[in-house]
Amino acid sequence: MSRPKWDVLWCPFHSDRFITWDSDAVLSLYEIGPRDNSIRDNDHIYLQISEHSIAELVSSITINNYAKCIDIYPQPEPDIVASGHANGKIVLNPKYMRTCNVVAWNPVDIHLIMSGLDKNSKEHSVLLWDVQHYPKGSERPIGEAGISETIHSAAWFKHDSRCLAFGANNKQLKVVDFRDSAKVVNVTSTKAVYNLSANPHNNYQLLSHVDNLITVWDTRYFEKPIVTIAPQRQVTKVLWCPTRRNLIGTLHKDSAGLHLFDIQYCGTEDTEPGVLERVVLPPWHSPISFSWHLTDENRLLAISLQGVTDYTVCERITLNWSARSCLMWNYAFKSFKYINSEDSIYKELSDISVLTKRRAILEYGLLTDLAQNGDIAENESLKNLWQWLYLSRSLVEDGTIQSPDNKHPGVRTILKLESQQNLSNGFLKSEVIHRSWADIGSNYTTKIYRSPDREKSLFLCGLRFDKETNTAYDNAYLEKLEREGAYAKAAAFAVFNLCLRQAIDILNRGASKKQATILNMVAMALSGFSEERTTLWRESCQKSRSQLSDPYLRATFGFLTSDNDSYESVLNENGMTVEDRIAFALIFLSDNKLHEYLKRLTQKLIEEGNLAGFLLTGASMESIQLLNKYLEITSDVQSCTLIAVRAFTPKLLQENQVQVWITNYRHLLNAWKLWFQRARFDIAMKSTIPQERPPQQIHVSCNFCGKSISAFMQGLSRTRVPFRLGTTPNKLKMTACPNCRKPLPRCAICLMHMGTVSGLQTAPSPGGSRSEECDIKVTEFNSWFTWCLTCKHGGHSEHISQWFRQHTECPVTSCNCRCSSLDYTRNATVT
Template sequence: MAGGRLEVFWSPNSQDKFITWGSDISLYQVKNTSVKDDISSTHSLQISNSSRAYQLGSLTDVTFAKCLAWLPVPELEGIIAIGQMNGRVALTSVLGSGEASPLNGKEYTSKHNRQCNTLAWGLTDPYVLAAGFDKHRSEHGLILWDVTKGGNDSNRPFMETAFGDTVTSVAWFSHSHTMAAGVNNKQLRLYDFRDGTKHTSSTNTRAVFSIIEDPFVNHRIASYSDASVCIWDVRNFEKPVLSLQQSKAVSKISWCPTHHSFLGVLCKESTSLSLYDIQNANGVAAEEMEPIPLERGLILTDQQNETISSFAWHLNEENRLLYSTTSLNIREHIVVDRITLNWSPSSKLVWNCGKKILQYIDETDSVYTRFGDVSVIMRQRAVEGYGLEADFKPDSELMQDVTTRELWSWVDTCRKLAQSGNPLGVNFWGIRSALRLDTDGVLKSEVFHVPWNGVETAKISPVNVYRSEERNQALRLCGWPYDPESSILGPLLEKLQADGQVSRAAALAVFHMKIRKAIKILTRSGIQKNQVSYQLVALALAGFTDNRDTLWQQEICNMNKTALDDSYLRAAFCFLTSPSEKYEAVLNEIGMTVRDRVGFACCFLSDTHLSEYIEHLNRQLTKEGNLDGMLLTGLSSDGLNLLQSHVDKTGDIQTVSLLSLHASNLEVSKDGRMQQWVNSYRSLLDSWRLWTQRAKFDVQFYKGNPNGAEKPPQQVYVSCNYCGKGISVFSGTKGKLHPLSRNSPNVKSKLTGCPNCRNPLPRCAVCMMHLGSPLASWGGPTEHISKKPSINAITGVSGVTSKKTHPFASWILWCQTCRHGGHSAHLLEWFAEHSECPVTGCSCRCLNLDTIGHHIPVIANGHD
């Protein structure tokens, strides 16, 4: 081999040894650089940042070597076969005379002087050596020797074939005595030496060089010619299943022995290695279109005037390869595998590289907290029964964001108003409907001059407050007192203080002109909670005056407005010092809830300013997809637009779907978007396997409008084995059910035979009783499936458990594949200990056919 080209081979016998073949053949051992050794040795190579190769031996007289093959026998790790240009095949040890072996020094020769092109040791019998030679008209091109033979017959081949042909490459198949050979530069042949020396099949192709078998798919081989690499399926040998065209002539190909169907291709004068993942390229030769594998380039060197001359995969360590360059450098490289990412609907995330799992996280991991993944929040809410209970208090504990909490607070207010027959609650109207802004109505309000309570009214001017029936309706939706003499304010302030919303309670007191009440709230809370800031604010309020020339107006109040961190306290001071009746500083205080800002506007803004403010706020909240805007729009077409904007921005399909439960009898329920949200949420619950929550949601959905909701049609029928008609306790047509028996309402009808032909029902595959007959109690694992009322239905004594069998235990279950079935309780008992069907001779694994079966808890033996 020319001195400018260096071949590398990993040892088939040892994980830390390799040989190089250039002007000589050298054996190296790889050691970690942390191992103390003489790194300055001239017989060592730095092949990576963490490893170094030390020379163990070498062969210098290899001038005429054409090919070589390393004997795959661990006890003879240094023996290699060298094919020469004169037709001689020599067995020698790269360790030199230090390796005592009867094979060391053996030679095999061809009868005529011709070049040996390829060598390959057997895989099933490693002592069988195959050699391919150039053509000679009176000699075979493929010769096999058994190197263990001794005596006079030691050099005699035990098999010869391909008479008068040129053999350029050979490859043994694992687990068989079959071989593939490239013949005459135009044909691939398959030989099975158990059936003689004639080839069993062949195909015409110019891709006859470097035949290699896929170590994971033993019927797949690869070969190349010029700039084309061909992948073959030897079971259908007419044409390649895949052709990989290269930009330059190919110099070497090799399957990765640790990665399934991973092929490396090296082209001449190239600085990179082409890698092909063809694990999905299982095309059939009869197909017209070839499969397309995944391809990527691996750049191994960026040095000027340096290219890759050879490479070799490590036989055991995953994705590790050794390569040599035209500058006679040897390097080691770990191929970074493609990372496979899998994300389950239940937020379990796993990714791996090759055969190693790098990371696994689920929704309990802190990373999800940082992401704020809405799917995790929705699933947790669904598990806790969010939005399905009549009481909204448990739901409020599940709502981490104020916006969603305010939405359900509005829904709760509408429900309470509906109980008194108020159309606001019955129709789930919003502020715009209450003020008749959605119908272009004109507001006509009366102005009242309301004096301050708890201060010297002679020194302070009264405040203009606007009143009308429409404004009162809007205040009801906001939860504000809608009557000056209403008794709602006192209990509302007490509740806010009890909930810890002290600043909001004080601000509402100020907004209702009750300065003294606000001072008491802040003073008492400041003492109880040791909050000095509350006491200071109370002290500031005590000096309230509307005279703008006073020190209170000029200094104290302005200082509080800028220094206070609490939005409600800032709004209170802005209200007290507002120079006009537009109150922009209060209405633009985003720290206040929308309902409080709207309630304030309904009290203190004129009709024109109120309409402008409500419309402006409605447009802003709709654009943001802010659910606070539902207070303004209600469940109307504008409300659906807001909900759609909310879904588009947050992905929270859960809240809008649960909101639809309250709109099932409204006109907006006919909107296609609402039905789409509901179906999407159902699918989401199914993907999470939350069957109970899905069932509860459907019950609530159909309960809201039992006549108008389109119920799903019946999908499962039980038919008689004799007459083929449906089996049911009830029979009838066009939705009219007629009971077959006239038992009392407390006695359930039992069906032991077909109601049409009167033949008995099938037998339970376990107890062999007819389905519908009284369930036999075995006292087995399902004995605990019984009713446990708080007061026994039979004895009437509290705390006594009824031994009456639960109806579910006698339900009929059957396999969709083998059609065998029985009582549910008996089948659960059977599959708790068996994997196959209970019917004799049936090998169906019924429970494992459906993925749901993997999630059914196995009933343990014994009693609870």
């Protein structure tokens, strides 16, 4: 059983009226109004078309002979509808015994209406009628076209009121001009002859379809369509949107939504337009037809078996996000909305680009004190890393750790654990010490390991090994932890020192100050410690240890209940910091176990991108892998770059991956126009390679011959150049080009010839041989060339700076260029 044919159409001159009609010849006129809660839902006079509006039935008529098509008279009064019928009848017009497939009022000459009929031998199928000057008793139209053709659809051109396009015979689109005896002026062959309509925004474009093919035509190039769209399903209706340029709405067979095609023109006729497709799923099911509102933007009516729905299509928003975190989008085709990085919304976003820019402005990573850079980072892991870099450099510089080539060695470097071969050759050979639990009067002992390299590694962990007491966690360090409120951590370290009574006292003090019952309970549990491996106490602690929330308390009982020097429960306690676990391993693990543990932990930290792994890797090839993984997770290229510049050796800085970071960060600073920060970064980067002289970046050439006039390029040995010497070598000047001897331009302020030599000049060292050379600073910045890139006028740098402190226009009399206002960097600095 086929569905009844329903359709809906907006009234062209009443923005709140529409009509519906069906194949049962019932034509209904509705008027839209706000919804009134007092109206009963079962009242058949009203249709609820949206959440806040209803449609009231104004009038309804029954049309005989089964209407095939309708069109609304394009005038506000009276409300006239023309209908074409299966027997050829048009309201107000004579009867033709052929099916009328299309009727269309002329949008300009509103008294004209056309009808398109089925094929009949030797008779016209396109008929033009004049409803105002219709001769009484006459049955003849005022215009005819299309002999022996079947008309499927038709459309008037709005700007050519007597030109009509129609699709005929399932094979042609034709354009006929009724001003010239209905002459066919254009024709093309195609099967896409259905739902023909003219673009309301472009008088040369037509839209049509057939099956699952949609075509857009340009009547100036009618040989082939300018746009072809091939949906996956059969198309049942296509319509231009009257309020939105180049937007097409389509319905597809058995589709639950409305398909929108936005045609994007590239600006040149040789390039095929692009098409963006959207699917709108409004609150209707299986729509049968729809109609765009003629004036309300993106508003439409859709009709389905469930009724009529009034719906507004949300506009597709084009967002543009600049490199400086400025967000802009179009708003209703009338204005632009704009948000810059200073807006409050950015404070609510944890966006890495915003954070990176804020850090760059605060000179993050460039401060002399490495630890201070961590305070700017606003990230705990970065703060810890910068503090460790400060610690490691201090230990190397004061001679505690011998590392002449690397200011930031890692634990594995100090222990010489890069390979198993080093271990087997005895590079790591530790002294074993049996230390007893003295403060509880027990003879039970625990093995600890000592060596000079282990002690140096403990320094990197922030600890110091006491040779007299054989402990790394001295009382001063434990007291510091207590002052910070880290009682569980202090108690754990006391236990690692084999001072059980001290640990119990720390927990009791913490319980009284923090009013933590759990600390009292743990203290009571510790008081029952026994060195026997099979006691009930040990078994109970092993079972209940996992229920403790504090990782250091879990590590405490893991240490006390371990068997055969196996401390896996402590070493794998992820809640403990990496440096605390490494320090524990340096004290309690044998050489082989220490090597294997540090190897596994290094690999794990690198895979996680955990910056705490720097303690193990130091500045090495492994640290590049670690930073690269951190970059993949966080996109923080700034930290990776600055850590590399401040910590890596010159050899590591030349690695390809590091150079990629440096290049990208420089481009980022340039994109944000942070020129001063970029310059400071370049200085910091070059300072890591002091023996490498930076290349000359400024060259001044003669305006006449084009050759360089820089003394750095020419050399000072050319006596034929007319030099003017001052009292010192630094005052060396020249007033003419060294090549063509043309005079150099004058300063716009002092009117003296330009010609101060710029750069560094290599000259023989005083009192030495000619083979011995030294660098002489030839130029002060105040005497450099400077000029406006717009008007090309300039002078000495000092003079130009003084001028623009009080003026905005160029100092040259005949020039109106406002050079100062063109300098973005200066304006940004002033504001």
